[in-house]
Amino acid sequence: MLDLIEFGLFITLLIVGFFAGTIVEKRHYASIRKREGEYADVLTFAVRFPPDRVTPQRAFLVHGTVVISSDYFKTFVAGLRNLFGGRLRTYETLMERARREALLRLKHDARRQGAKLVICVRFETTTISTGWAASIEVFAFGTALIPERNSETNAALAFGARSATPA
Amino acid sequence: MKFENRAPAEGINSSNENPLIELAWLLAGSLGVIVVLVIVVSLAAQWIAPRIPYRYEAKFAATLPSFATAPNSDAGRLVQSELQELADRLAARLDMPDGMVVRVGYRDDRTVNAFATIGGQTVFFRGLLTKLENENALAMVMAHELAHLKYRHVSAALGRGVAVGVILSVVSAEVGRNAAGGVLGQAGVVTLLSFNREQERAADEAALSALHAEYGHVGGALDLFDVFARLPNQQRDPSVPAVEFLRTHPLTANRIAAIRQWAVDNDAAIDGPRRPLPPGIAALRKQ
Numbered sequence: 001m002l003d004l005i006e007f008g009l010f011i012t013l014l015i016v017g018f019f020a021g022t023i024v025e026k027r028h029y030a031s032i033r034k035r036e037g038e039y040a041d042v043l044t045f046a047v048r049f050p051p052d053r054v055t056p057q058r059a060f061l062v063h064g065t066v067v068i069s070s071d072y073f074k075t076f077v078a079g080l081r082n083l084f085g086g087r088l089r090t091y092e093t094l095m096e097r098a099r100r101e102a103l104l105r106l107k108h109d110a111r112r113q114g115a116k117l118v119i120c121v122r123f124e125t126t127t128i129s130t131g132w133a134a135s136i137e138v139f140a141f142g143t144a145l146i147p148e149r150n151s152e153t154n155a156a157l158a159f160g161a162r163s164a165t166p167a
Numbered sequence: 168m169k170f171e172n173r174a175p176a177e178g179i180n181s182s183n184e185n186p187l188i189e190l191a192w193l194l195a196g197s198l199g200v201i202v203v204l205v206i207v208v209s210l211a212a213q214w215i216a217p218r219i220p221y222r223y224e225a226k227f228a229a230t231l232p233s234f235a236t237a238p239n240s241d242a243g244r245l246v247q248s249e250l251q252e253l254a255d256r257l258a259a260r261l262d263m264p265d266g267m268v269v270r271v272g273y274r275d276d277r278t279v280n281a282f283a284t285i286g287g288q289t290v291f292f293r294g295l296l297t298k299l300e301n302e303n304a305l306a307m308v309m310a311h312e313l314a315h316l317k318y319r320h321v322s323a324a325l326g327r328g329v330a331v332g333v334i335l336s337v338v339s340a341e342v343g344r345n346a347a348g349g350v351l352g353q354a355g356v357v358t359l360l361s362f363n364r365e366q367e368r369a370a371d372e373a374a375l376s377a378l379h380a381e382y383g384h385v386g387g388a389l390d391l392f393d394v395f396a397r398l399p400n401q402q403r404d405p406s407v408p409a410v411e412f413l414r415t416h417p418l419t420a421n422r423i424a425a426i427r428q429w430a431v432d433n434d435a436a437i438d439g440p441r442r443p444l445p446p447g448i449a450a451l452r453k454q
Contacts, residue, residue, distance in 0.1 A: 018187070036174060043172050051170055077186055080193035083200075089189060093181040100175060 017072030063141035064105025102140035115144035216326025217319030228286025235270035245447035301441040303387025310374035384439030
């Protein structure tokens with residue numbers, strides 16, 4: 001009898017996890033795509049040095065961080081996947097959303113401080129818990145540059161061109 | 168060089184496959200693996216355990232509380248001594264393993280059952296004793312339980328239980344601190360509950376030959392199954408780790424047919440004079 005209750009509880013959690021997780025994920029993706037459009041004018045690059053002819057007037061650190069949790073369903077599927085190996089598909093969407101969200105928050109931070117160019121963007125990931133619902137933190141950081149307004153290129157960067165042509 | 172940001176690619180870093188399909192495959196695969204593993208390991212343990220010399224089982228049993236106890240009353244002790252006397256007579260006919268000392272316990276409980284357990288012990292419940300009409304029928308139950316001991320079915324069951332328990336705990340730990348372990352564990356336990364028909368049949372056959380040697384006929388076995396055929400629902404006590412007389416019951420009708428067949432094959436009389444129950448056990452029926 002107790003086993004039956006336990007099993008029923010487990011199935012309930014699995015179903016709730018699946019539906020709630022699916023809805024949350026769909027909404028998150030929609031919000032990410034929408035904001036990626038809105039922040040298209042803040043440019044982010046992984047290069048270590050400013051593009052040629054961009055002479056920074058000011059440079060400072062900007063960052064975005066997000067903590068995101070798996071749901072019961074994703075964790076269960078991932079637990080089974082651990083037996084056989086292979087792509088942890090249920091966690092891939094989780095990580096992808098977390099990275100894109102962290103990058104958006106970085107862009108938000110940059111724009112808030114008047115920068116529209118961030119170079120040397122890096123990601124860090126921290127596992128917060130690995131229990132029945134894994135949670136991770138993704139941290140994006142980079143160097144925001146505000147160029148001098150003395151060249152056409154710099155002006156374009158400073159005033160939010162969609163793309164820059166420094167060379 | 169032209170620097171630009173483009174919209175992130177969709178569908179490369181994550182998959183659009185329905186996770187339910189993945190779940191179905193993973194569940195089917197892992198349950199299949201576990202069921203196969205449990206079956207293989209339990210068969211292996213069941214094969215090995217009875218081949219471990221009995222003295223190790225006796226040593227282990229000595230660390231547990233004795234099952235061969237009786238109610239603290241003169242009537243209870245009398246019943247126990249009568250059962251023990253019958254057990255000793257039948258054990259002499261059964262060629263028990265070296266070093267096995269058979270001990271019988273008696274429980275003043277209305278459960279209609281008897282079981283054999285580790286360390287050469289059997290336990291009889293009052294509920295069963297009050298249903299029996301003669302010593303021959305009682306001897307059939309007793310000989311059947313002793314046969315389980317003789318063939319080391321109890322150690323086989325225990326070995327299987329331990330081996331499967333170990334696998335399941337490893338699997339649960341491996342799958343990790345989530346519910347997957349629990350679900351897989353359930354699957355293993357269900358697997359564990361099948362298998363005993365062959366052992367019951369072997370025990371029945373050894374019991375029949377002991378019965379025949381003791382009384383010159385196997386009428387007691389038929390009397391016994393007459394009693395069982397009239398019982399409503401067969402109960403068992405899940406707290407006792409034992410090979411029970413009524414468990415997994417190959418259908419009573421089949422067992423009766425098997426008894427008749429055995430009698431024909433072994434040229435044994437099916438009917439003959441019955442011996443009355445010993446006085447202490449007979450007195451239980453009058454209560």
